[in-house]
Amino acid sequence: MKNSLAKADLHLHSKASNLPGGWFSKLIGCPESFTEPMEIYKRLKERGMTYITITDHNTIDGVLEIAHLPEVFISCEYTVEFPEEKAKVHVLAYGIDEKIHEDLKKLRENVYEFVSYLKAKNIAHSLAHPLYSVQNTKITKSLVEKFVLLFDNWEVINGTRGENIRELEEKLARLYEGWDKVHQLEEKYKIKSLRTRPYISFTAGSDDHGGMDVGRTWTEAQALSKEEFLQALREGRTSVNTEKIGYERLLNMVARVGYDFLLNKGKIPSALKPFTDFIFMHSNNPMTELFLRTFLGTSAERHALLKEALDRVPKLALERLLKEPSTSTLGESILALALHSAPVFLAYGQKVEEKKAEEIAKSFGIIPKRKERLAYITDTHFEINGVARSSRIIRELAQKYDLPLDVIAVWDGNVKESNLVLLKPAFEFSTPFYEEFKLRVPTLITLLDLLRNYSRVHIATPGPLGIMAFGVAKALGLPTTFTFHTDMPAYAYTYTGSPELMDISYKLTALLCNACERVFTPSEAYKKLLKEKGVREEKIKVFKRGVDTSLFNPSKKEEGFFQRKFGVQVKGNVVLYVGRVSKEKNLDAFLYCAKSFPEDTFIIVGDGPYREEIEKKKPRNVYLLGYVTGEELARVYASADVFLFPSETETYGQVILEAMASGLPVVVSGKGASHEHVEEGVNGFIAHSYEDFAEKLGRLLESPRLREFMSAEALRYAQSMDLTETYLDYINKLLGRTGVRV
Template sequence: MGNYLAKADLHLHSKASNLPGGWFSKLVGCPESLTEPMEIYRRLKERGMSFITITDHNTINGVLELAHLPEVFISCEYTVEIPEEKGKVHVLVYGITEAQHQDLLRLRNNIYDFVKYLKSHRIAHSLAHPLYSVQGTKITRSLLEKLVLLFDNWEVINGTRGDGVRYVEESIARAYDGWDKIHALAERHRIEPQRIRDRITFTAGSDDHGGMDVGRTWTAVEGAISKEDFLKGLWEGKTQVGTEELGDKRLLNMVCRVGYDFLKSKNHIPSEVRPITDYVFMHSDNPMVGMLLRNFLGIKSERSELLREIAKKLPSFTLERFLKSPSPQTLGELCLSLMAHGFPAFLKYAQKREEEKIKVLGREFGILNGRSPKVAYLTDTYHHINGVARSAKLIRQIALEEDLPFTIIVSNSQVKEEEKLINLEPIVEIPTPFYEELKMGLPNLIELMDLLEREGFTQVHIATPGPLGLMGFLVGKILRLRITFAFHTDIPTYARTYTGDPEVESLLWKAFVFLGNISDRFFVPSEHYKKLFVSKGLQYSKISTFKRGVDTELFSPYKRDEDFWSKRLGVKKHQRVILYVGRVSKEKGLDTFLYTARCFPEDLFVIVGDGPYRKEIEGKKPKNVHLLGYMVGEELATAYASSDVFLFPSETETYGQVVLEAMASGLPVVVSSKGASHEHVQEGVNGFIATKPEDFIEKLSLLLSSENLRRSMSQEALYYARSLDMRKTYIDYMLAIAGLGRLVHETC
């Protein structure tokens, strides 16, 4: 029988824990638990517990209802005061008599007398959740060292908490192994030690108040045939601890079950829904209800995870109902489902907040438990043709080739998962304002939270402020992850361009500044935007600039084809070509491009790209302007190299990647003085900078009238582009995102 493991859940509550547990429960008069002791008994037996107990707060009334059963022993969780610390702890005490319980109630205002009584009567006990604050008690190193002197058993797995603190609790306990350390502590604090062993051992319990998850965390004693054997094993520290998966699922079950029982006791649960809710909260085991519920919502999870799965599935179900039949009722259902959907995230935040406090305390003891960085790179655009999507694809490629800890996460119905690319199925896809063809997916909040936690990501990088990006920001905060944010697109200026409302622009700038200030790092692609953000209130210490290089193998003057445009457009050979590449949208300054084209009727002006402004451009362009739609890869590289000048009037560029591509292709450039494109240009050396439409005409005239000037600027543009090695700049950027290095181009 030596290998037989006797198990017991050593921390759980029944209806005898009948006082409110927090400010809200006090407000509504809801007790900590309403679970019947016999329900707890039955469920513990079903889950394989060898021995049964209940540890209600400062009472044994609940467990006394079961005390006649042979495998039950009487226990209690006492709130005990530490006089000089003006603090309190919870102590779990096992296998007591009613008389001993009365003695302990009298002694619990002084922890030293309380523990001395336990030791003198050889009563098994354990310090509950050692690093969690009880009734506002400040957990300090001094207090913990006193607890080391008093308790031989610590509870290191608590089912209502997350799994992120066990390492800290065990490490602190192990730091004081040995009588030499114990006696040194006793001398420092001038306290008589109550320890009976030189090594702290561990216990575990579910700390369940709702009855749904009892027995899913346990303490085991090898070879214990009787409850007396089990209690002796606890006293002697011959324990092993075990648990099923921890997390917010159990906390959700407990909080919702207690709330449901409270409403049910007040007759506030409609009779029509009781068969379903009783099944969900384990008051009934009707298999037909379970089968219908699972099939209706498509749920395949275990019974204990049913409530969380319902919260996960509800938004999709109610949104579909609302879209099919819009009405106040279906809208109300949708709103309620979103509240239910967000509740697990709220509980997860509470857990992570407590864990963070414990980890901070652990660092005082030199316990770091640091994890290697693993970055979730969230982008709302991936399969589209734009600079942000290209960056995401390149980062994935480099991560694969260099084995860097980056995974791209998207939410789009058109993207297939690949290595280092995860696609979360969107609940709905939302058209981008003013860019109807660009649809952004809204993922499931709980699925995103589970993904980031399950895969062990240590940080999230927000590449776009769309639905996925903003949800990722929220989840990063909930999970207490490092958050970095990249400003790729001047959305505030775009918004003003399309709406004509400066208030909208101002509001969006404030939103970006707010997000930047609560991020760990905020990346901008140019000095222009760094200065702009600082002027608008973003903390200087938060902001970094990054530069991206250009693929000089793809974009090269050697790709020039003298017949490219004559074949493509059916025009005369050797006509000079002035090129624009980018989105065809209002904010790109294409009216200036058309204005300039009218002044050079003998030359070709070509627009490569597409977007919402194309139809309007086609309606008013002069005959020498050609719109060709999107080009990519070798075709785009040939288009650049086969042109003569790159004219880029956009005033909202945050970086100007297409300007670099043009330079790498050997083109002199003419760009706007507004935005950040001009940071690539040295006036009169590798290009020109224009401040108003007339300047574009003047600068272009200079270039077209002098082949020597074009040739000279072409060479300088090529030198500049080749100085920015694309791979190196992206690796620098990725290392900076991960917190592994400083950006080469960061300015101090």
């Protein structure tokens, strides 16, 4: 038996939609479409459409060019007005003829007369994109309720609109199922309903203007002929279906119309034309396709080639600029970056529409449901530093407690772990003044495609990935939070000596913070600093991080550990520093103390750009062990006697907690936030100068009893800061939850 499921794309445009579609196209005189009706016909047939139509704006000139073909029925998209509200809507009419078209054009100024005519002539029709504003019409609750009174069919999937609007429009339609509800609206507005059935059925169409995505969104019905298909539309026996929708459709459409505009004016370079013609589906040369796919390194479907090209163009242009620097290649790079960012602006436009639709839906009590998932963005994950360590802890807890979050970083390896998404770098460069730390940059389009799958975004680092993710999250309308983990402006001053650069950096940080929903900082000291720098106080939240006391504890102490493991001949007491070996850590104070106590052993664990300088300046009793992690680091802590941490730019000082958990009294700087862990003279000392560091360290080195007392107090404090509990509280705040749920 012949399959009777018929398909048709019920919303699409040809060159007959020849008026400008917006202010810019009007400015340059570019019409909405250049697509030939026969191109549309062939592509629809290739994509499996059973029946063919074209719905140009207020004209049937396009569809008439193919109306002689057996699968084609004549249709049109009319702009029709609600006279009492000065509101306009688009109505799709199907299976009409030239006489009916002329009649309908005369009725467009009154939607009630227009729809009455459609009903009287038994013409299949549908309300196009109900929650989309036509010609700046304000969509109100009253207008939507009048839609309910007039239209039996609503187009709920439109290929160029936001991917979440379908849910809202379907729920709105179903909210008014039943004649009782229709009659209530008749009474409310004193308008007689023109509905013929108690429920609203749905249609779908691509709304394509460029010809590239026609037939990728469609309406289905059981029908063996055009007449049966149109009858199914009239009777509401339809279902809707689509391939994936998103900004890609809008990108193809806008780019194809723009390309055709330039093509008609002879502005496409002849060297590029064979390739751009293939991308925009003007040609089907298999050799061109082979070259393009090889050049772009992609096996993507043809309708996705434009996006693939835009994704790769910036890297190619910048590589060319570096190889052949000139005004011309600079211009090419700027153009490539501009084109590469176009999808973000298109996605932003779609999300603005979607937000407006959500506000309308909320006025009916319809709250859109989105799957909760947090994107935790970090420029550092595998490196050895506090921010990377935090991201690893968060990922481990997400795995353990099945929390809806992914840590997202950029990495060139093939690591595959749950709750971890690694983007391939398009560019990679060393951090200024810190060459061993690489900044890796993904493509903007890759990030856009990823983040639209999340409900919230958290920025853990203001590096390239963090800044890009912030911009994309804003374009997608995602709630965004930020953690001030690192005092980058202070670092900038330390390395450059420029107070102007530091001031600019703080101003930029304040802009970022104020643009976020919430800003987290790990200490009261930095909450105060951010407030002083212009961040609004109500946005700032302090979060505390605990320490893993099962890993870091005094039981890990081993006699002779440093000699056995590192070849360090210990004499006297062991004074320990753990952290980056960099200028901002104020390690010269550590060296000053080492020179002050030549009979004791001073050990630095970590690495960084300042190591070479330390090697040159250090006295003989200072040893640099490089990076140490895990159990071995726990034994390092526990086998030392005092922890000396002179850094003045810490926003928290996780290593201080690790030292305390290992039973070490601590001596820390009074600047930054390190001192917030310390109760002066109880679990450690707070120093304010080199001499102060030496004096307070001396007290501990000279008094075993004082060390023992402070060790016990340090351990007690660390044990009160449970790592799992504090991090779970932090994660739930990032997720926007009010209580801890695991």
